[in-house]
Amino acid sequence: MTDLILAAEQGGVILDHPAVLAPFIVAIPLASAVLLLLFGKRIGKPAGVIASAAVGLAFLASVVSFVEVLSFPKEMRGWVSETFTWIEVGRFQVDANLLVDPLSAVMLLVVTGVGALIHVYSIGYMKGDERYSRFFAYLNLFVAFMLILVLAENVLLLYVGWEGVGLCSYLLIGFWFEKPAAAGAAKKAFIVNRIGDFSFLLGILLLAATAATLSMGAINAEALNPNGPGPGISGGLATAAALLLLGGAAGKSAQIPLYVWLPDAMEGPTPVSALIHAATMVTAGVYMVARLSPVFEAGGDLALMVVGIIGAATALWAAIMAAFEYDIKRVLAYSTISQLGYMFLAHGVHAYSAGIFHLTTHAFFKALMFLGAGAVMHALAGETDMRKMGGLRKAMPITGTTFMLGWLAICGIIPFAGFFSKDAILASAWADGQYVLWAVGVFTAFLTAFYMSRMYFRVFEGPLRVPEGVHVHDVAPTMAAALIPLGLLSVVGGAINLPGLLTLEHFLEPVLGESHVPAGLTPWVLGGIALLVAVGGILLARSLYMTRASSLRRRRAYARIPWLVDAARNKFYVDQIYGYTIVLPGKAFSGYLANVFDTRFIDGIVTGTGRMIARTSENLRGLQTGYVRNYASLFLLGVVVILALLLLRVMFG
């Protein structure tokens, strides 16, 4: 405490400590959501402005908190904001405490910053929708839950945010629930997440039971120091806990085997996709693994290896599917899954800060590209098939240009944001000696550059091609207001963590530990390889989509790998496999329970009991006289008998 005051005097600090603002960061969007849910209809059109302003305010508060965190010396950056006692039963007490430290400060900026831009964009995008205010209420709620998740100091509060974003994703993916596909996609997202959530719940219960505390700081301390005075978290128990947590992260962050919900989630309005893919929801798993990284470290090589392998496999798997997809939003969805795979790959090689770095830059360019795709759909009357588009950059200069920035960023072209963050992950994999993971990462980088270029060339370059009877128009001002800042961030976002300076990684060190980056020439060579591979991917896409001989070459290339094309276009039949192995048996079993077990057995017991009693009482009716006075006298007689017995007991007992 005295240290704090000392630092406050030295650093010229405005607030007592940054955590003072934390409750407001959550409360403002939450209050706005409640307001819009209750009075949205009456508020009408200003709802979008209110919602955007709420997230904007939260963003300002986050910036202030972030600057405050920076103004303190490194070893003191970490504050708990005590809000209120949430649960109190006997000696068990849970406080709804919020934690502000470098990690949550960075996440706050991403969530509220990108979230606010998406809100602004939605004002234009959702104009004229009949549930306009409701949409913004859900968006606000989504952001609020994500902020709870990010700021939570204990695992229970984290779980509240965790489930909250799950609920909001359900509401928003199914926002146009009149469409059966949207309703189905919402259900799918919710149920698949539920599976992951169950695993996550088991994980946090295991941790809480072992460490005898819910505080993540304390749990991490036990994991870091298993031989200390506390119970300690280590060995097989830590591995089990880490794997259970990973199951939850795989659900939220769409990793193998639970990624299937994310492509279908494209049924929601496009800003929702941007929000889910960039600022909220899918980043939750990545954040959680980083936040509880000591548990994963304590889980040993096995736990981290599983994390790394799942990440690398997901990155590759989704990139292959993206390369053959024609739906513009689905390509972006697979690309998100693939990029999330990179983040898990980073976590798997101890490079937690590299994972968070990629999360941040990915939030910039993926939000940008989703919003760009939304602008394209808007201009083309809801068309999402890339085969029916072409040459749109000239017709939509703002969208086309910003999208190009995002494209270069995700391809990993220097000096755009994606180059630095992807390179940080690949370099960490190399430094950790995981050459196989590194190779998979590099190959995925090639595929990424290929499929993103394929998309960019098809949609924005070449001759103008639009569906019939569509008049192409560029974005509304509010939508441009979101696209342009995101475009700039996609260009300069990498600067937050330049090689050699390592600002972000140094900043995150107090929470995530030191990062190991190879020394000497190695990082330059690795970066060069990644760059070459990216350029190769772009050139391949160019030759297959931009030249006169393209369609012929494509046909020839597809003819060489017909099985792969077929399988990838059918999403590797994963939905069918899940359908036959899990959904169908599940439906059959619940059908049996509902139609046979419930009606025959459960209802049998209930109606049988009823019938038995009815029959018995029918027989007992013979005893009735029907005269009230008879019954009353019997009461009296009974009372007298009981009293007499009591009296006898007192006298002789």
Added chain:
Amino acid sequence: MSVDPGYYLVLAGLMFTIGVVGVLTRRNAIVIFMFVELMLNAVNLIFVTFARQHGTIDGQVLVFFVLVVAAAEVVVGLAIISLIFRHRVSSNVDEINLLKR
């Protein structure tokens, strides 16, 4: 000045006995109802007496419960009686013996 608690108990006993006899002998449902109330209040009196005697408030609290329950009971009971009256144009309990086979 305080009254000997015995008197209260005797009074309560008398009230209760009157109630019992009334319930057993009268035929009009409404009148029976009133006797039931008399019995309830006799018990209330005993509660209060003992509460006073022991210097605790448990008994007084119980009286409140009894009052509330009695109020509820009156509502339901009167509703039943008035329905029966509408149906049979009588409130004579001896004429109501549906339960008998």
